[in-house]
Amino acid sequence: RAAIIREARAAGAVLTDPHQRGGLPASLVLGVFRRDSFQCKACSGRGAERGGLGVHHKGGGLKAPASEWLRRKGKSNDPNNIVTVCAGCHDSIHDKDRALAEASPSLEEPPPAEG
Numbered sequence: 257r258a259a260i261i262r263e264a265r266a267a268g269a270v271l272t273d274p275h276q277r278g279g280l281p282a283s284l285v286l287g288v289f290r291r292d293s294f295q296c297k298a299c300s301g302r303g304a305e306r307g308g309l310g311v312h313h314k315g316g317g318l319k320a321p322a323s324e325w326l327r328r329k330g331k332s333n334d335p336n337n338i339v340t341v342c343a344g345c346h347d348s349i350h351d352k353d354r355a356l357a358e359a360s361p362s363l364e365e366p367p368p369a370e371g
């Protein structure tokens with residue numbers, strides 16, 4: 257975790273949770289931040305003005321994923337399914353997903369079968 261903080265500072269980035277209490281392994285988070293050059297993949301910012309940088313599962317809790325690939329990936333901790341985003345863009349991603357799900361209820365998960 258100390259390496260994440262040290263490298264973020266050196267890159268001029270601000271983190272949403274410098275102590276990485278989100279449950280993902282610190283080595284995975286550091287690898288994603290390094291791959292993405294400590295920049296938000298949506299707006300290219302370093303987090304200072306938008307609430308800090310964090311990571312996001314591309315296929316995470318999406319109710320209306322943009323592709324079948326994202327639906328299958330779900331919350332997989334594969335580095336290819338995780339991206340660096342600032343808090344502002346992260347909120348926008350989930351706002352868009354909620355709007356899509358409301359507009360297309362058929363894309364939501366089906367209710368569990370009654371037994």
